[in-house]
Amino acid sequence: MGDKHSDLILIIDDNATYRKVLVKILEQENFKTFECKNGYQGIEKALKIQPNLILLDIKMPEINGFETCIEIKKNSAIANIPIIFMTSLDDLEYKIKGLKIGGVDYITKPFQPEEVLYRVKIHLKLVNINKTLSHKNKQLEAEVKARKRAEKKLIKLNKNLEDKVNEKTKHLHQALLELRQREKELAYKAYYDDLTKLPNRSWLNSYLTDLIQEANKKNLSNADVFHSILFIDLDRFKVINDSLGHLIGDQLLVLVAERLIHFSPENSLVSRFGGDEFIILLQDDKCVESVTNTVKLLLQELQKPFIVNNYKLFINASIGVAIHNYQKVDVTNILRDGDVALYQAKKNGKGTYVILDETTRNQALSRLELENDLRKALEEEKLDLYYQPIFCLKNNIIKGFEALIRWNHPQFGFISPQLFVSIAEEIGLINWLNDFVLTKACHQLGIWFSSFRNFPHIFVNVNLSIINLSQSNITEKIDYFLTQKLFPESCLKIEITEGCLEDATSSTFEILNKINDRGINLCIDDFGTGYSSLSRLHSLPIKTLKIDKSFVDKIGTQVSSQTIIKTILALAHSLEMEVVAEGVENKMQKDILTYLGCDFAQGYFYSPPLDVNSATDFLASVFE
Structure with a gap:
């Protein structure tokens, strides 16, 4: 066991395990410890017990270590208590920040007992040294004043006293020189890059x-x-x-x-x-x-x-x-x-x-604001799924929906999906966004199956990006919903754009085959706008091609568009694939597509994308 200590140490850490480890280390040396699990409790406890030293964790909820340190330094009653930060972070910038706001040292997690005890003891020793120096300085000032008052009567004693003063001054001067040198070294490390020697x-x-x-x-x-x-x-x-x-x-x-x-x-x-x-x-x-x-x-x-x-x-x-x-x-x-x-x-x-320039600045700031708003909307689940019906062209009966993500911004109204989806891809939120769509769509599909007794095998198409297909656990996420048995496997369809095939790797094709093995049909969206090869179409388990709206728009006005659609239909049907025409907006387009032998269609001629309540009402009117 170590020597008996009268020093009191306050430990502030939200992690009970770390607090327990520190208490064990310190109490083996007979230090008296108190524990707090957050910054607010720590400040209150410090005011109450006036510890000799505070061990403060940086990463804590509510108020982190840096913020806690700043609050402590604001309070004159506890401002002079030395604070040692505890962190697993090894970033020089964090250390500099801690030192600049009043910390005296760092202890690295996981704790090494020797390091903890050495740093604790050295800073407690410095506290005591400072107290001793302060006390001695006060004594010295008193002695000097007394010397001046008795200078004429105590000439002989004055010489001895001057010698003592000079000796002490010499030691203090040496200590000051060492301190200044140390400050210069710390300042250099704080403001200059060790590698390039440039200012940082x-x-x-x-x-x-x-x-x-x-x-x-x-x-x-x-x-x-x-x-x-x-x-x-x-x-x-x-x-x-x-x-x-x-x-x-x-x-x-x-x-x-x-x-x-x-x-x-x-x-x-x-x-x-x-x-x-x-x-x-x-x-x-x-x-x-x-x-x-x-x-x-x-x-x-x-x-x-x-x-x-x-x-x-x-x-x-x-x-x-x-x-x-x-x-x-x-x-x-x-x-x-x-x-x-x-x-x-x-x-x-x-x-x-x-x-x-000013235009670029404003655009960038608006973009940054939109990025932050999108992140917040995802966190708070403020995005919505709309469902656009897909109809059979032969009998005009609804066969399914395509799930479409929509964002009704509180300030700007509905934001274009092309804009916020591209933002999500750029800032690394696309997986989160697509997981949200997959979860919501599967959940809603399950609700519809349980709500309508005569509900047929209506399918819901969910769009996934190439980034999603690069996830090793995408099939596990799909399996989660299938194991719930909320709906038959064939009722969930996965859409990928034709452009995805250009960027696909062997692992992507492996995932697509795994999805197909689970009974989930795969669709190629925006077909005709990319450069997918026939060999890939033939080798992949694709069940549906979706003709891009750009071709449907020109049908009846441009012979080339009608020829392209006829070619796509012949190709798809020869490969035993179904075809969906997107963006059908009038009867002429619908009639021509029916005549050409297209299987399904979606677009404003039939219905715009519906919110979940409107889609539910639509199904109720058809199947109840």
Whole structure:
């Protein structure tokens, strides 16, 4: 057992297991501990018990460790209690943030008893040293004052006292020098990138903040405070880093940094923003032509080969440019505009640049707002499924529905599915979106089967993307609904676009075959708009082709469209496939399609997409 300690340690962590481990470690050394499971309890407990040290977890619900630390430092009654953060995060930026808001150290999860005890003891020791130094300083001041009052009477004693003061001063001076040196080292690590030796993100934030404050303080005119900021992202760096290793990647970044410094204007500042992103600040340069020339030169030089360990490496870069004056703006807006310009440059293709203008900025902000709204709508299940009926052309009897996702935005009304589906694909929400559609459609199909006694085998078509078909667990999700036996397997149909076949891999075809093995029919949507080969159509278990609306629109007015439809019908029927015509909007189209031998049709001539209540009422009118 360790020596007896009178120090009190408060542990704030939402994870009971971690708290238990810490208590065990600390109590073996006879430290007295108190536990709290969240930040609010921790603040309240700290005010009550006044601990000597606080161990604070970063990632907690309600109020995280950083926010808890800030609240503690606001309260003068507990502001001086040292805080050691606990985290499994090894990101330097997190550590810097913790130190900047008042933390004194970090303990890494999972806990190592030796590390925990060493850090706890050293900071408790520092607390006691500070208390001792404060006490001794007060004593010293009292002694100096007493010396001055008795200076004439205690000349001999004064010499001895001066010697003591000088000795103590010497030690304090040495301690101060060491402290300043340590502060310099920490400041360098906090504001400079270890790899490239360039200023880092924190330095740039601080520098831009100072520029803004100076401009507003001096009320400089716009002409005096214009700067251009270049956001640079290296294209193909990830390929090199993943294929040749991080050591090669790191050396490449160093060479890129050197080349950026060499070819940047004299009055510019180059920084590494993180990963393979760099930022160059062109000071006092608002001339678009000058900035453009600089950007073109940088792109040209970055395209030249880099020699790393006998490898001849080629990269490109995308550059976003934002030109700002620093009055009435903040760092967030400056960096956001640079990031927006970079996003547009990458969207335009590799090795390009974009100088941000007001139109692009507004479009990007609107797009970002829409992305956030879509994420929120998915989280809160504010999206709806509409169901468009599919009719048999021979007898005009409904045979099924196509499930269509719709988003009624609270501000903008109905958003085009093409727009928000493409957004979902870009920001990684497409799996979530398609899972939502599959779940809702299967659930509703089950409700209809249980609600209508005379309900025939009406099918519901659900659209899946190539991304969904790349999921290894997509068949498991389908199996979940089939095992519930809410409806016969044949009543669920999966639609994929013809374009999916172009991007499909062998694993995609394997998944399609597994889906077919479960009795679920597969449909090719928008047929005729892509480039699927006949061999793929023949080898895949496709049961239905859906003729794209663009051909149906021109039927009766363009002979070529009618010929194409006739060809598709002949092809499909020869392969024993059914055909659905999409976008049928008038009787003439319906009659021609019937004459040509098309099997099914959907479109506004029959019915627009219906919300679930209207679709249910429609079924009730037919089958009850």
